[in-house]
Amino acid sequence: MSHISTGVEYGLHCLLYLTGPGQGVTEASVRDLAEMQGVPVDYVAKLFTKLHKAGLVIATEGAKGGVALARPAHQISVLDVVTAIDGDKPLFDCREIRGRCAVFGDSPPGWATSGVCSIHAVMLQAEKRMRESLAEQSLADLSVRVNAKAPRAHGPHIVKWFEAKATGRRRDRGSSAVSE
Amino acid sequence: MSHISTGVEYGLHCLLYLTGPGQGVTEASVRDLAEMQGVPVDYVAKLFTKLHKAGLVIATEGAKGGVALARPAHQISVLDVVTAIDGDKPLFDCREIRGRCAVFGDSPPGWATSGVCSIHAVMLQAEKRMRESLAEQSLADLSVRVNAKAPRAHGPHIVKWFEAKATGRRRDRGSSAVSE
DNA sequence: GGAAATCTACTCGGATACCGCGTGTCCGAGTTATGGTGG
DNA sequence: CCACCATAACTCGGACACGCGGTATCCGAGTAGATTTCC
Numbered sequence: 001m002s003h004i005s006t007g008v009e010y011g012l013h014c015l016l017y018l019t020g021p022g023q024g025v026t027e028a029s030v031r032d033l034a035e036m037q038g039v040p041v042d043y044v045a046k047l048f049t050k051l052h053k054a055g056l057v058i059a060t061e062g063a064k065g066g067v068a069l070a071r072p073a074h075q076i077s078v079l080d081v082v083t084a085i086d087g088d089k090p091l092f093d094c095r096e097i098r099g100r101c102a103v104f105g106d107s108p109p110g111w112a113t114s115g116v117c118s119i120h121a122v123m124l125q126a127e128k129r130m131r132e133s134l135a136e137q138s139l140a141d142l143s144v145r146v147n148a149k150a151p152r153a154h155g156p157h158i159v160k161w162f163e164a165k166a167t168g169r170r171r172d173r174g175s176s177a178v179s180e
Numbered sequence: 181m182s183h184i185s186t187g188v189e190y191g192l193h194c195l196l197y198l199t200g201p202g203q204g205v206t207e208a209s210v211r212d213l214a215e216m217q218g219v220p221v222d223y224v225a226k227l228f229t230k231l232h233k234a235g236l237v238i239a240t241e242g243a244k245g246g247v248a249l250a251r252p253a254h255q256i257s258v259l260d261v262v263t264a265i266d267g268d269k270p271l272f273d274c275r276e277i278r279g280r281c282a283v284f285g286d287s288p289p290g291w292a293t294s295g296v297c298s299i300h301a302v303m304l305q306a307e308k309r310m311r312e313s314l315a316e317q318s319l320a321d322l323s324v325r326v327n328a329k330a331p332r333a334h335g336p337h338i339v340k341w342f343e344a345k346a347t348g349r350r351r352d353r354g355s356s357a358v359s360e
Numbered sequence: 361g362g363a364a365a366t367c368t369a370c371t372c373g374g375a376t377a378c379c380g381c382g383t384g385t386c387c388g389a390g391t392t393a394t395g396g397t398g399g
Numbered sequence: 400c401c402a403c404c405a406t407a408a409c410t411c412g413g414a415c416a417c418g419c420g421g422t423a424t425c426c427g428a429g430t431a432g433a434t435t436t437c438c
Contacts, residue, residue, distance in 0.1 A: 001381065003183035004272040004303060005421065012299050013277050029370065038280040043423055049372060062431025063369040078302055091310070092184040097193050098326075100218040103337050111329050118325045119192050122258055123184060126313035130271070133306035145298045146278075149291050157283050181382065181420065209409065223384055229411060242392025243408040 007085045010039050011047045012142070015081065018057075019073040019143040022155055025162050027060075027068040032165050047085055054084035074140035079131055081139075091130070092123035187265045190219050191227045192322070195261065198237075199253040199323040202335055205342050207240075207248040212345050227265055234264035254320035259311055261319075271310070272303035 014033045017024040034044040048067055051057045058070045069076065094117050099108035116124070147155070194213045197204040214224040228247055231237045238250045249256065274297050279288035296304070327335070 001181075001421065002270055002273050006273075006275060007421080009272070009275060009277060009299060031370080036282045037277050038282070039277065040423060042425075045371075046373085046423095052372085059371060060431090061371050061429080063367095064432055065370045065430085067371085090182055092189070093182050093186075095186060095189060097189060097217050097219065102216045102218070103334075103341050111331065115329075118322055119189065122314065122317050122322065126310045129313040130306045130310040133309040134302065137302045142298055142302065149295075151291065154283075161283050185382065187382080211409080220384055222386075225410075226384095226412085232411085239410060240392090241390080241410050243406095244393055245391085245409045247410085 003089075003091065004082060005086050007043070007047050008082050010037075010044055011051060011081055011085050012078070012139075013037055013039075014044060014048075015051075015057075015069070015076070015139055016143055016146060017158065018067070018069050019139055020069075021159075023143045023147045024155070024158050027066045028162055029066045029166075032162055033067075035165075036161065050085050051081070054080070056080060056084055069139075072140070073143060074138045076139045077135045078137045078139070078142070079134035082134060090123075091127040092120065094120040094123075183269075183271065184262060185266050187223070187227050188262050190214075190217075190224055191231060191261055191265050192258070192319075193217055193219075194224060194228075195231075195237075195249070195256070195319055196323055196326060197338065198247070198249050199319055200249075201339075203323045203327045204335070204338050207246045208342055209246045209346070212342055213247075215345075216341065230265050231261070234260070236260060236264055249319075252320070253323060254318045256319045257315045258317045258319070258322070259314035262314060270303075271307040272300065274300040274303075 014037070017033060017036065018026065018028065020026050030045050030048050031041055034041040048057060048059070052059050052067075056070055056076055057067045059065065059067045096113070096117065098117055099113045101108065101112070104112065194217070197213060197216065198206065198208065200206050210225050210228050211221055214221040228237060228239070232239050232247075236250055236256055237247045239245065239247045276293070276297065278297055279293045281288070281292070284292065
């Protein structure tokens with residue numbers, strides 16, 4: 001199990017499809033988003049409620065509803081997505097062992113427990129560096145880099161797929177709905 | 181559960197007692213090291229076998245044995261300890277979702293799966309920053325910083341405690357061993 | 361033909377099952393110094 | 400007095416129990432557009 005969960009991976013991949021024309025669509029249903037990538041639908045739905053609470057996406061309820069980015073893609077950093085889904089769980093949780101030194105007995109002196117544990121400080125520094133690195137990258141940066149590898153026809157393919165999925169679902173009432 | 185385990189915390193605290201005169205001793209038994217800090221003995225023993233395999237400490241077997249640093253403290257980085265105990269487990273494990281896009285069908289094209297996933301690349305960069313930060317700090321640095329807070333009499337106290345523990349154990353054969 | 365009722369698709373939120381992994385414990389094996397014993 | 404033996408202390412390594420949290424699934428509630436029905 002990694003520190004950055006697969007939920008973040010799912011979320012990021014989904015959000016990349018929502019970065020607007022050129023690389024995808026601007027709004028889509030969570031179901032379509034999940035089925036597009038072959039990931040569990042219900043799980044992705046839970047992720048998007050977190051993204052919604054964090055203010056990264058806006059959701060329109062009811063039929064024909066869906067989710068969309070709340071801000072332009074270049075104003076959403078990878079760190080935003082990570083903290084929205086995984087929370088800001090620490091890289092390391094200090095158990096304050098420095099105060100348990102046997103020579104202290106039951107009551108450790110003040111100089112031993114005041115301030116931040118030196119080991120903890122090192123870890124916090126490393127965590128800070130990691131966060132800074134994640135904050136430097138925006139969804140737009142990521143989208144550009146992904147799109148650079150794909151042929152020009154791929155973008156329209158994506159859009160077409162979403163449209164076909166939406167209209168197709170609205171048509172088959174009694175035909176394939178029975179066979180299903 | 182954090183990415184950097186409590187095992188690393190135990191290990192670092194133990195190693196700090198082994199950074200030589202001034203801040204501690206140069207050699208000690210794993211049992212004493214663990215009891216000094218009130219942490220589980222057997223667990224720490226397992227940690228030191230990892231540290232031994234990684235070449236960070238040397239262990240002399242048999243009675244009167246113990247562990248000691250294999251190199252000077254300034255040549256052992258925090259990253260060395262982390263990787264020795266936790267292994268080099270990745271911050272993020274890519275599930276290669278990019279290849280599962282529904283428009284690809286069963287066989288994703290080469291341009292989609294070649295190279296490193298863009299999202300993965302961002303995470304690797306963040307992980308690299310974190311590692312660099314941990315590599316900058318050595319055991320000696322840490323020891324100096326910890327020692328700066330303690331009063332001057334603390335170092336000798338530590339040494340005395342270890343000596344008393346070792347000689348005391350060798351004496352009580354039948355006296356306190358019965359009462360225990 | 362238009363308004364109301366129904367139906368469907370969608371987002372939200374909680375409850376729950378599963379499972380891998382970190383934490384902690386226990387025990388046996390191999391090794392070495394120490395203390396006692398017999399020659 | 401010296402050689403030998405038993406014992407204790409120590410590291411090493413594997414096996415295993417436990418609990419937590421990430422992953423995944425299911426279901427009910429609420430909402431809004433589309434469809435049907437009824438006057």
